[in-house]
């Protein structure tokens with residue numbers, strides 16, 4: 278397929294997402310099934326246009342003065358792929374699969390509507406109701422932070438130190454442009470690529486099958502690292518999900534001591550079994566019933582609550598969730614977070630540590646939660662995570678945002694990672 282056919286395909290998928298309120302991945306998959314002649318390069322390019330369009334949906338619509346999938350698709354090629362109207366005209370000439378040309382009205386709007394005239398939430402490409410939260414989180418810098426959440430994300434990997442060292446994995450992946458991450462100690466980064474570039478399918482590599490690395494965003498690696506689990510300790514990962522942070526902590530403990538992995542939703546936990554096996558991890562107990570945890574009350578050295586959240590810090594990877602998020606979803610997550618914290622905190626021994634993590638940048642899910650938790654639980658106090666940061670990454674490393682000098686906020690704009698919030702609390706001994 279030429280670019281015109283790919284743009285038409287992307288416009289169809291964007292239409293499907295909008296009219297049938299479909300998740301992006303499902304809409305893309307269905308399009309692929311209905312167009313079996315399209316190759317994997319075509320499907321990747323269509324996926325890129327669709328995701329790029331969703332990341333900057335509001336600003337594209339403003340600049341084109343039209344929020345139709347047709348206008349969004351063209352805006353991607355003009356703004357994000359850097360193609361001029363003339364280059365597109367020449368490219369689509371004689372391509373019977375290309376969409377109709379842009380109208381004179383679109384072209385006039387695109388050349389005459391500076392984005393600086395748009396409302397601020399349009400400039401930052403966020404739902405309007407989220408603006409006060411981002412202002413509260415980042416002050417004057419909030420638009421820059423929001424803009425960074427509209428960029429294409431890199432593909433990050435964590436070397437499994439139980440089986441390999443970083444140089445060995447870098448050699449195994451050298452064709453993919455992989456390089457060591459700037460901050461995460463065992464991280465590897467594959468660049469996002471531009472235009473129709475496809476990310477490599479690293480899980481098909483032999484080195485992955487052998488358990489040398491896991492796919493994990495650099496920010497996620499860092500927050501697991503900041504828990505600083507030590508060999509021989511008892512650690513509870515209370516919201517373990519598929520086990521991304523469980524695996525990182527188990528490796529950091531060098532297979533010594535015990536990580537208890539629990540999740541209220543056993544379906545989310547299920548993939549962990551296969552992952553643990555591949556990684557060669559021997560110090561993890563998986564619990565899918567809360568009754569199994571009874572005996573651990575008051576006995577854990579460290580408890581991690583990687584809480585359910587709105588995922589605003591991962592908007593680069595899942596831009597459709599940005600437009601589906603509602604104030605009601607946020608309210609629900611806040612209640613789930615309070616519930617998880619109340620339950621998980623019972624497992625921390627006297628003098629032990631509780632870590633609260635979200636992949637959101639909204640203060641309602643982060644700072645406000647910590648204020649409410651410590652007010653209701655005077656046995657816990659927030660301690661600074663900055664010494665651990667400096668110890669792990671050194672004085673020259675990039676620094677995350679710390680509004681209170683204790684908690685940390687990672688963002689694409691500051692740490693070049695997904696957005697994460699990290700808070701270390703200690704139970705008084």
Ligand SMILES: C[S@@+](CC[C@H](N)C(=O)[O-])C[C@H]1O[C@@H](n2cnc3c(N)ncnc32)[C@H](O)[C@@H]1O
Nearest residue numbers: 516517518520521522541542545583584585617
């Ligand atoms: C952010 S995800 C965890 C991601 C995982 N830690 C990782 O690194 O891949 C949050 C998880 O919390 C779980 N969860 C929500 N409420 C919970 C609760 N009250 N107790 C335990 N788990 C809970 C959800 O099922 C979900 O899997």
